[in-house]
Amino acid sequence: MSSVLNIATSGLISFQRSLQTISHNISNSGTEGYSRQIVDLKQSIPTFTGTGYVGNGVNVTGIARSYDDFLIKQVRDNTATQQQSEAYATLAKQVDSFIADDSVxxxxxxxxxxxxxxxxxxxxxxxxxxxxxxxxxxxxxxxxQAVTNRLDEMRAEVNGNLGNMVTQVNSASQSIAKLNQAISAALAGGGQAPSDLLDQRDQQILELSKIVGVNVLPQKNGQVAVIIGNGQSLVDGTSYSQLKAQTNAYGESKDLDINLITPNGVSTTITSNITGGGMGGVLGFRNQILDPTQNAIGRIVVGLTEDFNAQHVMGYDLNGVQGVNFFSAPPALW
Structure with missing residues (x-):
């Protein structure tokens, strides 16, 4: 009789866990980044009797996420590419509309x-x-001058976007490091993967990929390392680096460089290594559209000024006075 009650109890407990998990899934159906959880059931070890093995019911062996590493990586990579393209296209459209405007x-x-x-x-x-x-x-x-001023405004907008993105990256990297610590502690304490914490970390990494392309490397203790740029470590277990947007160290331009500062204070400029995400799109726009556009306009102004002045000084005014430079050099708009 006791064994029958034990079997019935194991069934009740197991399906109670299943109902709790189902309720948890339903409650979080609208939670961004949540992965459906599944209760793993396994039959208990049977007892041998003279007439054979007698079953002892069922046990809950764990609660796992419905999760696919490959698909998650694909979503993360595609998100980074999409965000890069959107940021690039949004800024490029502004330049195209401005330059094509008849008023300018x-x-x-x-x-x-x-x-x-x-x-x-x-x-x-x-x-x-x-x-x-x-x-x-x-x-x-x-x-x-008007065109130059507008392009300068766009450069300031690019710098502002980069500054905001750096703040978001730093916040996400700190959160990922804290979740790494909590996940490893949970694994050490109970041996079971904490599904909700893992979902939260995956969501933070996905949000990070919207800003900059990332590679994620799993570690033995359940933690992950997050790599950006050309192999630069942003998060390594419970430690994390910080990004900083600052002007060129040599004062060569108004552009902001992106520096990575490690936990021990070593700073490395990684601007040219950043790809993916909104930050990659903004930097791509600056390098491929904004800089060439302003350089082309500058060459037109310099060429027009020098060539026209060279001809103008060879002429004479109505009073027979030899000509002087027609345009100021360098041009006033620069």
Whole structure:
């Protein structure tokens, strides 16, 4: 009779655990990053009798997550790629819309300036034509200045985005390190994987991948190491590094560099190594669109200034005085 009661009790306890787990799954159906949990049941070791083995009921051997490492990695990698593309496209669209706007179109204002030059060359004694040329030169200078100011504003926006992202990365890396510690402590205490803590850590790593591409390396004690850039360790077990956005150490530009500062205070510039996530997209935009655009405009201004001034100083005004530089050098807009 006792064995029958024990078997019945084992069944009640096992299915009580199952119902609790089902309730937990239902309650967290809307929790971001939650993985469905499954109760692992296993028959108890039977007892041998003279007539054979008699069963002893069922035991709960563990509660596991419905989880696939490969799929999680795919989601993480695809998230980093998507966020990089979105950040890049959003900023690139701003430049495209701005440059294509008729109110700031550099081609039109330069053509109007060259047309006014043609009018002066056709009738060099015309005061009206000369005044028109001066007015068109002023308009062109103002237009170049407006474009430069807008691109400078976008550079400041890029710096602001990088600063915000660095703050988010530092917060996530600290959280991951703390969860590593809690997970290893839970494993050491009970031997069973703490599913909810593992979900929380996976979610933090996913959020981190939205900002910067990451590689995750499992460790023996249930902890993980998080790698970014070109093999730089962001989280290693319970220790973590910090990112810092700061201006170029040599003052060469207004751009922010991304430095990784290890727990022992060693700082390394990793700007060129960062890929993936919003940070990779912002840096890609700066390197591939913003810098080339401003450099191209700068070359146009410098070339126009030098070539036009070289011709202008060889001429004479209406009073026979030899010409001077028409545009200031360097241009006022720089």
């Amino acid at each position: 179109n550099l081609g039109n204002v330069m053509q109007e300036f060259f047309n006014s030059i043609q009018d002066v060359s056709t009738d060099p004694t015309s005061i009206a034509a000369r005044q028109t040329m001066l007015g068109q030169a002023d308009s062109m200078t103002v237009r170049f």
